[in-house]
Amino acid sequence: MTGLFWNLLLATCWVFLTGSFGVSNYFFGFLVGYLVIALIHKLVPGLHSYPKRIPRFFRFLSFFLWQLVLSNIKIAIDIVTPTWHMRPGVIKYNMSAKTDVEITLVANLISLTPGTLVLDVSEDKTALFVHAMFLGEEEQALLADLHELEQRLLKIIR
Amino acid sequence: MAKPKNISADSLILRTATLIVLPVQLVFSLFLLLRGHDQPGGGFIGGLVASGAFALYLYAYGVYALKQLLRVSPKDLLAIGLLLGLVATIPSVLVDQAFFTAQWWEISLGDNLIKLSTVLVFDIGVYLTVIGTLVTMFTAVAEAQLEES
Amino acid sequence: MMSDILISVLLLLAAVVILLASIGLLRLPDLPTRMHATTKSGVFAIALIMIAVALYFARIDITARALAIIVFTFLTAPIAAHAIGRAGYLSGVELWPNTVRDDLKDYYQEKDHNNKDAS
Amino acid sequence: MQVLMAIAIGLMFAAAFYMMLRRSIVKLVMGLIILSNAANLVIFTVAGMTRAEPPFLDETTKIASSGVADPLPQALILTAIVIAFGVLAFSVVLIHRAYEAVGTDDLDLMKDTDT
Amino acid sequence: MIGLLLAIVLTACIAPVWTHSWRLPRALLALVPATGFLYCLNWWPAVASGNPVLQTLSWMPSIGLSLSFYIDGLSLLFLLLVTGIGSFIILYASSYLKGHQDEGRFFLWLFLFMASMLGLVASDNLLALFVFWELTSFTSYMLIGFNHESEKSRKLALQGLFITVGGGLLLMTGFIMLGSLTGTYQLSEIVQISISEQSHFINAMLVFILLGAFTKSAQFPFHFWLPNAMAAPTPVSAFLHSATMVKAGVFIMARLHPTLSEQSVWSTAQLWAGAATMLLGAWLAYMATDLKKVLAYSTVMALGTLTLLLGIGSEYALIGFVSYLLAHSLYKASLFMLAGGVDHSTGTKDLLQLQGLRATMPVTFGLIIVGALSLAGLPPLFGFIGKELLLEAGLGVDGWLIVVIVVAATLVVGVALTLIVKPFLGQPVTLPRPPHELPPAMLAGPVVLLTLSVLFGLAPALAEQGLVHAAVQSIAVSEQAVKLKLWHGVNTALLLSLLSLAAGAVLAFWWLRSRRVAQQLAKWSDRIGPESFYFRLMDSIAAFATWQTGAIQNGRLGIYMIVLLLATLAPVAWVLFDSVGFPGWTFELIPTVYECAMVTLMLLATAYAVRTRSRFASIISLGAMGFSVALLFVHFSAPDLGITQVLVETLTVLLLVIVLIRVPGFARFSSNAERLRDAAVALFAGFVLSWVVLAALPVQWAPTISEYFIANSYELGKGRNIVNVILVDFRALDTLGEIFVLAIAALGVYSMMKLRKGADHGKA
Amino acid sequence: MFEWVVEIVYFLLSVSMLLAFIRLVKGPSLPDRVVALELIASIVAGMVGVHAIDTGVSAYLDIAIVLAITAFLAAIGFARFIQVRGMNDE
Amino acid sequence: MSNLVFLPILLPLLSGALCLASWRSTVWQKRITLIGSIAYCLASIELMRQTLDQGYLVLQMGNWPAPFGISLVSDVLSAIMIVLTGIVSVAAAMYSMASVPNEHIRFGYFPLLHFLLVGVSGAFLTGDIFNLFVWFEVMLLSSFGLLTLGGERSQMEGAIKYVTINLFSSAIFLTAVGLLYGMAGTLNMADLALKIPDADEDGMVNVLALLFMASFGIKAGVFPMFFWLPASYHTPLVAVSAVFAGLLTKVGVYAIYRVFSLLFIGDITFTHTLLLWLGVLTMVTGVFGAAAQFEFRRILSFHIISQIGYMILAIALFTPLALVGGVFYIMHHILVKTNLFLISGLTHQLTGTHELKQMGGLYRHRPWVAVAFVISAMSLAGLPPLSGFFAKFVVIKAGVEASAWWATAFALVVGLLTLYSMIKIWNEVFWKKAEPELEKQVTSKVLSPWMLLPVIMLAAMTVSIGIFGESLFQIAELAADQLLNRSGYINAVLGEQQ
Ligand code: NA
């Protein structure tokens, strides 16, 4: 199941890239994808069935983009104003993500959101160390935000 | 602040992300290779992208993992690439034309026409050579430094 | 015409975002905060520009490519940020004195301590 | 523009040569990088610079627009870039090994083979 | 003739085997030159009747070189001397070197030397002659350096080689000029031509040829190598001094006499050099105390005499030349063999030590008397006839010359008498080895040669009809009338001859008493003589070489690069300044703000990469430079370049980082002054290259060929990306080369990183 | 209209690039410079997109793709170095 | 169309790639190398035969018409160079069989050797100026690789200079090619010959000429740009030194011959006079450099420079005779120089050192090595009737006939000084008595026939060039004729319609 998923994903990728949406091209993309997966098949951990997750994905996307815009604006304001409003700090965030892929995706998403940046994962894989620009008093709010982001993502990929 | 000791140089995030990015890079490199005749790309560019992918893997997992991933020795890759490049020069001689004269074979697959040519073979040779080159270099340097330390 | 305006707005917005990012990079006091300014804004701006490109060409293949760029950027930018941020932190980059809290430092010290005990 | 490029190229060459005259082997490598870029830019500049007309044929008509950029120098530069990369890779490793073997990065101390 | 040469060369090649593996009697080897002698005698009738023998073998016609032989009287005389004396030398050597470990090699080189000399005197082709000429220099070098484990021996051998080869180079130039002057390299044709016109070209040519001949024939100031050639074993000295090697110079002067004797430079130079050499040789011979040195200097004297005679060029002189040559060859070969025998037998050749050998070596004593008297020019020996003709010829010229001749003759008489008196008379003394009489093989040569000396003296007609006449005819421009006679009646020449004998006897009487003065003088002349000049020259070559190498090849790459930059670009700057000028500013493409910004960024990044003290800052800055270059490529319609640049930039950074982890950072080694100098040079170079580019911009000699690629990329190359079609099809060969460059770089990196710290494997 | 917009965008991006370069020069630590380089790479990708619009040549987008999937490698490389050697070069 | 012209490039490419593919097996690499070099040699002889037969052999690669594609051209000069390359490659291959340590083979010795030949052959055969650049780079990088193979300190030091200076040369070359294309719009050398105007029409021609002169001059080791050569040539394996000595600088010389007979002949009084003095200075500085050395290979290295001077002198005189001399000189030099380096390997094998002062006794104990050395050394010094004499003779004759008195005088003096250095080696290595310990070593060592055979083969060639040189001479004359007659070349490449 996982193999098929990746294969299709890669084939799609191929079709997008070539920009020619013929059946044969898709087939060829499938072939190319197969080759690539053949190359790395030992290394890709299992993934579950994926079709259900498309609507969730779009919901998540809009949420994420909104976050992105908001925090961008927040940082922008701080940058252009002469004094610093920010209260940066490194905070430990206990995540619910378990597998490596989950952790990575969560971490990347957190990093992509302005104002937060993942510096490290604890060795027992339970917590992320997040550098946040606006920590200060909003510590709990921030952790809550992170949690929401993580949950939405996990719903898609689990 | 003193540099903390006993902290692993490996990063879980980098390692896992590499697994996601690597296939994308490889697919893209093939894509660049194959459509280079019409759009930006070609064997070099494709090969460089693929090499970048392997370099990423090297940085994330180390040199032995990379060798396991490749299965063939990078020098073999190099040799295959070069030989493919050379092979591309030869078919024309068989039909009594100058060396390197491009030979095109069109294979119809359903209603699609697939154009195969010595040019493509040559470009694939270039692609493999570039990969072989860079991977040879990276693995050689990394291995030597591993042995040293 | 509508799309022209939209494209222009997107482009200008992207330019401004990047400009802000570069100002931030220049102004902000320490490595992590600078990375906040650059990494995400870069990604954001590229996304905006690519949307503009997709709108401009209005062709499916190009839209696909623009999307691919956005996806790839989203995929790779945080990896780089994480790698640099972590490396910088590990190698002891100076944090801004006004930094309010550092859980990671405590974590590392504890680990060091444990390891010493173990050995 | 080409005038501007010509001046810039001269400065790049000067920078490259200055680096190559240093006694530190690492600077030598930096000099080589700048040098190959400068040489590539010479080809690019002298062969004529064209804005916004990349040398592709139209997808459907298979015809190039009239003011299309000269593709040949681009091919030459591409070859030169790749060659320069190979050379550079070699040189970097060479200075690394030279440093290991000789135990100094001062070029003026590497004259056993001459005198 | 070629058969003769081949036979001797073949003998040379089997000689080592002959002596070492087969262990056959060495004396048998003498049969080869003896047979050669008889073979040469074959030509006598024809040559004597005025019909030279011509043989031709093609060699390199393109440069005018042929292996052709021209055997006239002069050649034949030499051929007979070389083979004849050569036979006895071999015989002598077979005994002299018996049991020596390098005997085989000795015969090898001796036979090769003989062959070279034969080729030299028989060659019709100037170039072939030169080939043999150089071969005699080289083979004699191998012979002189026979005792090569002694450093002195090596040094002296080199001296002879250096001087004769140096002269040889001049001779070659002279020959080339002569060839282009006469339009032929064939001597048989050249001797028919007499060059009478004057020009600098001709004078230069004459000087070159003469210098070649003078060096070989040890004329002043090149005389010093010859006595030093004594380092060779005696048979070699005997051969070298009598019939071969040193006679080569005299031979070539005689050969070209018909062609060049009308040139005043030619004859005047011979006159002066000959007179000086003769006098100096005689003087040095008298001063020397080493038996072989005495003989060697007397050879120098004889060579000077021969040159002098050619310079005089009169009838008497020419006939005197041939007679003197013949006489000298006969007695000098004998004297050398005998002197060598004395050395061999007693273990010393110091005249001051040798005494009273009369009783123990009676035969040697007798032979020495004959030889020495011939040297002194006493009747009825052949030497007397030669000396008479010399005096006769000298009388024909200005007054001063005859004085010189008489003085020289006097000294020689003194020398000759000393040779008889000092070693043999008086009471026997203790010598390093108890003396014994020489074995027959060593005596055979002197006996025969000195017999001939007597015979020719008593019956000069025998010599004349046999050899002298024909030889003189080949030298002379016109028919010669003078006949050889033992008795000319009482004339001025005879009186002068008697005077020299008397005075010479006095000198011989004084010989022992003059030794302290002689040694003093020798020391003094060593310091200022031409030999010291030679050694100083050699020292200064070495010193100059060391200085030059230290100055140029100083090991400092920075200096090398400065020289390279200036050597490359200063001439370019000069041409630009001289014939191109500064171009007008062309602004067909006005740069936009954006383009300016990119260029600025590129330059700033470069500047920072240069300025920074952190190599990683430098790498990063170069990354920024690479990105701006990529943007320029993109902006000016080169997307493929842009992609490649970006990719290469990234991979370069990856590679630099991983490699440079273990290399230290930038260090500042240079002083401020050095940095300033380097910056000035670099800026100058950059300025010149800018100028070149600017000057090239408006130039368009022809339209570009690219139209073809644009027009045919799809049609013929089946691709729309023209750059790629060029890379993989139109100019695929470039790309093929390029991937091999990459592969090679990979191999280089691989081996450098992995093959290391392997102990020295011996680089053979 | 695009011409003006594009000119302005070019200008702003150029200024951004120069600002980023100033950070590259100022450092002070190696990671700071790397971050500046990463931003420059992003700006280049953006510029390439603008180029595509400016010239109407879609082929330029490929450069942006390449940048998107490879430019981050430099940062990875430096990160590796920084971990091995520390961030101060000398 | 003559596909034969590509074979000298293809064969070593193939051998190299196959050696690379069989990098695990030293035995197979050796086999491939022997077969490959012999095949190359045969192909080169056939190429020579056909070239002599037809005058020019031209191959338009990929069947693209000149000047658009890349033309490979074999004229007599090219064919001569290819044949010489073939001979050197066989000699080097044989010599390598026994002399190269297995470790070097495992780390790419043979592929690099073949690729070096590729670069050399490509440079000799190409008719395209940019393609020449590519082959130069192939050659350079392989030489870098061979130079550093083994990784010893001296190799690294030498290589740094070698690499830096040669890369500078490449950059100048590339710049010049770029300028040339910008102004003439073409890269094909025959086409360029038509399109480059006379220098008095445009001073830029001389600028280009100077840039090419500098670039090729560096590769050829011309004064004052030869520093890299003595700094590095004595550091690698002997077989490598020998190939370098025989071929590398000659590629630079060949390029000078090609370019300054085909492209830049519009202002001979400027360009060729400059070359003349460069040639003279090169031979003088080279020979004095040798006089100061006491290491076998360093002496030989400086002599390379000195003799490059003769070759440059010949092209500078630019008369038919001078060119004949130059071509003949190149032929002679390649064989002799290669052999001398190989001999230095033999003496090293026997004595364990390259330092003259520490050697000795070889004339007594190894007469055949001595004979091979004497032949080669005396040939180098120009002793007749060996090959070097004829080479020198013709150059000097040409100098005399061109009234280039000073140049000729220097050439003569340099000849004498060459003798001086050769005798120095002879005295120290062969004539001098060996120390007892060394003597024991010298007498006990066994030389592999793989190492002796090429030395004897090359020595025999040197002798036979002297004895049977006429036909070679005629070939050199043909080559010179073609060099002076550039319309033949142009027509052969571009077709008669031009
Ligand atoms: Na603020």
Ligand code: NA
């Ligand atoms: Na132009």
